[in-house]
Amino acid sequence: MTRKRILAGASILLLWFLMTGCRNGNSPESIASKFLTAMNQSDWNTAKSFMTKKAQEVMNKSNSNSINTGGGSFTVGATSTQGEQASVDVVMTDKEKPEKKTNGKVNLRLENGEWRVFALKLQIEGSMDFTLDFEHPEASVGELLGKIVGEGAKALGKGMGEIMHGFSEGLKKAGEGKNTPSAKP
Numbered sequence: 001m002t003r004k005r006i007l008a009g010a011s012i013l014l015l016w017f018l019m020t021g022c023r024n025g026n027s028p029e030s031i032a033s034k035f036l037t038a039m040n041q042s043d044w045n046t047a048k049s050f051m052t053k054k055a056q057e058v059m060n061k062s063n064s065n066s067i068n069t070g071g072g073s074f075t076v077g078a079t080s081t082q083g084e085q086a087s088v089d090v091v092m093t094d095k096e097k098p099e100k101k102t103n104g105k106v107n108l109r110l111e112n113g114e115w116r117v118f119a120l121k122l123q124i125e126g127s128m129d130f131t132l133d134f135e136h137p138e139a140s141v142g143e144l145l146g147k148i149v150g151e152g153a154k155a156l157g158k159g160m161g162e163i164m165h166g167f168s169e170g171l172k173k174a175g176e177g178k179n180t181p182s183a184k185p
Contacts, residue, residue, distance in 0.1 A: 077091065103123040118135050
């Protein structure tokens with residue numbers, strides 16, 4: 001009877017170990033970490049191995065082998081999972097400027113039972129978000145151009161507003177210095 005309990009306990013322990021070991025090795029956090037580590041090491045082939053099949057195909061067609069995170073460090077934070085998609089918060093630290101931190105998210109999708117990266121979302125220059133969609137890089141370029149044009153238009157509008165305000169103030173001051181002729185009866 002004791003032998004049966006030991007075997008049952010060992011079986012349960014082995015099953016638990018296998019389940020948690022597999023889950024942790026293929027968790028969204030683990031895959032995000034492995035992906036970013038490969039990018040930090042400029043090991044593009046390894047980084048691509050953690051991507052969705054579609055992202056791998058697109059990246060292979062475009063011969064994109066130069067994207068990396070600059071060799072700095074990163075920390076993996078909270079994970080948000082909705083169905084077959086997950087988003088892992090990351091904070092990346094610039095190698096050359098350790099005080100410079102970039103917040104981001106590694107976006108993953110469950111593919112054939114394994115988590116795979118399909119996009120990297122970064123917060124650039126304060127509050128501007130940019131998503132590098134590995135499956136649809138043309139959308140990423142369009143998004144970036146739209147934000148640049150949008151920011152340029154905002155700056156132009158602000159500049160024009162300041163010019164018009166300055167012009168208006170100048171006219172007021174010019175009018176104040178003149179003596180207004182009085183009407184003769």
